[in-house]
Amino acid sequence: MPRDQLSSTFAALADPTRRAILARLIAGEAPVTKLAEPFEMSMPAVSKHLKVLERAGLIARGREAQWRPCRLAAGPLKDVADWVLDYRHAWEQRLDRLDDYLRELKNKEKKHGRKRKH
Amino acid sequence: MAASASTSAQAEQADRVLVITRVFDAPRALVFKAWTDPAHLMRWKGPRGFTTTSFTCALTPGGAWRSCMRRDDTGEELWQSGVYREIVPPERLVFTYGWDQDDGSRGPETLVTITFAELGGRTKVVSDRLVHAAMRCMSSPLRPCASRTTG
Numbered sequence: 001m002p003r004d005q006l007s008s009t010f011a012a013l014a015d016p017t018r019r020a021i022l023a024r025l026i027a028g029e030a031p032v033t034k035l036a037e038p039f040e041m042s043m044p045a046v047s048k049h050l051k052v053l054e055r056a057g058l059i060a061r062g063r064e065a066q067w068r069p070c071r072l073a074a075g076p077l078k079d080v081a082d083w084v085l086d087y088r089h090a091w092e093q094r095l096d097r098l099d100d101y102l103r104e105l106k107n108k109e110k111k112h113g114r115k116r117k118h
Numbered sequence: 119m120a121a122s123a124s125t126s127a128q129a130e131q132a133d134r135v136l137v138i139t140r141v142f143d144a145p146r147a148l149v150f151k152a153w154t155d156p157a158h159l160m161r162w163k164g165p166r167g168f169t170t171t172s173f174t175c176a177l178t179p180g181g182a183w184r185s186c187m188r189r190d191d192t193g194e195e196l197w198q199s200g201v202y203r204e205i206v207p208p209e210r211l212v213f214t215y216g217w218d219q220d221d222g223s224r225g226p227e228t229l230v231t232i233t234f235a236e237l238g239g240r241t242k243v244v245s246d247r248l249v250h251a252a253m254r255c256m257s258s259p260l261r262p263c264a265s266r267t268t269g
Contacts, residue, residue: 091245093165095140101162102144102152
């Protein structure tokens with residue numbers, strides 16, 4: 001099933017092991033064996049996670065047959081950050097407007113309200 | 119592929135990620151009304167640069183809502199709609215949200231949950247959106263970078 005890039009990025013990020021792998025790669029590129037070290041997991045299991053990360057474009061792997069070092073690819077992560085910022089920005093603007101509007105309503109109610117405290 | 123099933127299952131778990139919280143200096147009943155009364159909604163719904171020109175709704179679980187926003191600079195009209203899933207005055211509102219697409223079809227839906235909490239005369243509003251579903255809404259006309267969707 002074809003999925004858009006951001007969806008596969010989020011799906012790839014949804015797993016704690018994969019996030020830990022990405023966090024490790026921030027320190028620099030590493031071979032699969034190194035990446036597998038902190039996890040109690042078989043190499044095929046780790047490779048599977050790496051494949052998901054690679055498909056999502058979050059990591060790139062070297063061509064050397066044996067070593068195949070992994071490194072972080074920042075592009076998709078930036079897309080995620082951008083999306084979240086855009087989304088948050090649009091909602092913050094709406095809520096700013098709501099805030100102004102509620103103030104307006106309250107002032108109106110004060111003017112018309114018969115039951116005023118104090 | 120073997121990985122895809124588990125991948126989407128994990129994505130489901132990570133759905134509820136984006137939460138926005140705001141405290142309003144207004145009583146909860148009034149804030150809830152501002153979110154549910156069309157006359158009120160039209161006054162604030164939509165980011166800056168947009169005017170809400172129409173909002174109709176059947177405020178009942180299963181009832182539909184539909185709204186039009188006009189872009190102030192170009193006059194372009196953007197329609198959104200959805201269905202109310204839960205209405206618990208004055209504390210909780212759950213509805214689906216989707217944009218009409220250019221071809222007239224309805225875009226993918228996201229699920230929005232708004233909770234209203236009393237805070238000593240003020241009201242804390244928490245907006246919680248199903249993020250993974252929202253990803254498929256990259257074609258939201260509010261976004262200038264819709265081209266990324268196809269990446």
